[in-house]
Amino acid sequence: MDLPCGTRNFSYKTDMAIFRTKTHWAMLIGFLILLFSLPFNINSYWLGILNLIGITVIAAAGLNILMGYCGQLSVGHAGFIAVGAYTTAILANKLGVPFPFDMIASGIMAGLVGVLFGLPSLRVKGFYLAISTIAAQFIIIWVINHWSGLTGGFNGIVIPPINLFNFDFTTQGSQFFIIMLVAVLAIFFMKNIARTRIGRAFVAIRDNDLAAEVMGINVFRYKLLAFFIGCFLAGVAGSLMAHWIGYLTAENFTLSDSILYVGIVIIGGLGTGVGPILGTLFIRLLQQGVQYVSPLMGSAFPQLPSGFAAGLGPMVFGLAIVLFLVLEPRGLAHRWQLFKSSYRYWPFSY
């Protein structure tokens, strides 16, 4: 870890701190004030996008723990998000469970389902795990679509808005506070878990699971724990998404979304603190850009085929994932690190 010029650590506590200097703290507080004052300054269209970004950050943080720190590939993340979303839908709609509790229950439910589909990870890895999580995705969506007595099936299910202290969180601005609060907590949680015994065990398993086992790490337990934590955050994100959209069908959780989450974590930078945030910002803003550009291009060049608008998005994301893997496998987080160090060491960059 590089420190600003002239800063030294004199105790273990300061060495381990995430925010080391007064400038850090000032920037953190400034950022939080800026973040939570946004609802008063921007319109609800952009707030909606920011809410989506917040929810995606939570899910991506979960996937980052699973994939980035523990090295277990999961291509079924949208499926686990769906588990969380539908748990909330059922709890809130049919049983009337109030807000923070349905979110926690959704997280635990998604975590347990994740553990179930993560069980093969004890014996297999890499491609096998990718396939078993793809299978998980399809099985989960199939169950959701057909267990219509509980989930509403193809007709969908309505979720009441979040209600705290008799206040309905119906507008984008009010939901923004809850979503961003959870997102900040999720990132904080992810960043911290990476520094604990659990996080170091995850990294050891990622680097070489046999070596980790020889060192005395209970690989089975920690792999399942990674699945639980990763899918817990997915469930929390799903729960918030359910409240945010207000109406769910399984269309919201496709295999493409799962691949998109993998892409977010890769583009952001695997196993880094800022990775999920940067990756989410990149992908979601790219989506916005594509949505904005495609009708313009369509009217400017009428000779383009009519599938242009539908095809442009997947093409751009697929290309982004491939290009990042080929050209910058360490992701945006690495670029951010380079930028930070060049800024810190300026003008003596050696």
Next chain:
Amino acid sequence: MADLLQYIITGITVGLVYSLIALGFTLIWKSSSVANLALGQMVLICSWFTYSMLAQVGMPLWLGFICVVLFALALGWLMERIILRPLIGQPILSLVTVTLGVGFFLEGVVSFVWPQSVAAMPKIFPETPIHIGSAVISQEYVWAAGISLLLFALLTIFFKYHKMGVAMRATADDQQAVQACGIPVTRIFSLSWMLAIVLAAVGGVLMSSIGGITLGLVETGIKAFSVVILGGLDSFLGAMIAGPIIGLAENLGGGYLTALTWPGVKEVIPFIIIIIVMFIKPYGLFGQERIERI
């Protein structure tokens, strides 16, 4: 009883097509240990290309097929040359996810170029159905099974006797030894990708002449993964045997389990099989168990 016979024949014939697509996967996995998760999208795009050549451009059958094979060869070559060659030596996580990205990209290309999203494949095979006992089978199934078996035979001969085939098997066994013998390993990689995509294209054409061209073809490609998992990743024989098993399970399950569970159970049976195999015998029926050393 008539139902049972019908399910069995349909299951085996469709399963053989799955095997064909799965062989393409195994080919790449064995030679370069890259998992091609874009298989489904490749099946899809090759089917659409066939549709374009036959129905939109209006080529005669033979010319159309030559074009499709050329297209598949080009696609395979480009995949290997542009995307996978720079990634040689990267961790398996990158190799798996890069194919996911390619799949995403190809799906975009498909909806870009062919926005209609559903089309019927022009009739390639004769239409009169065949009666086997009490079952009525449309000829597409029989042709699909026949062509798949023919291709298996050709591939077996190729791998056994042709110089390139032997080189490919050797590469699968030990890349460094092969390189030391003066065989260009990268060319073997290209060749296996090209062959694999041709197999995917043939499989796609056969599947879409049975069920039409839809996004469901992507799922067909994903079902081929269940074939691969059941048969063992690195076993050609496993892929050939596991295909009909998956096809049978799918059709029999679809026929008899739908009443017990929910409709559409046919579509998830391969995935349930994947999970079960993962629990019981993760390296498949014929796969080599990997022993890892630190």
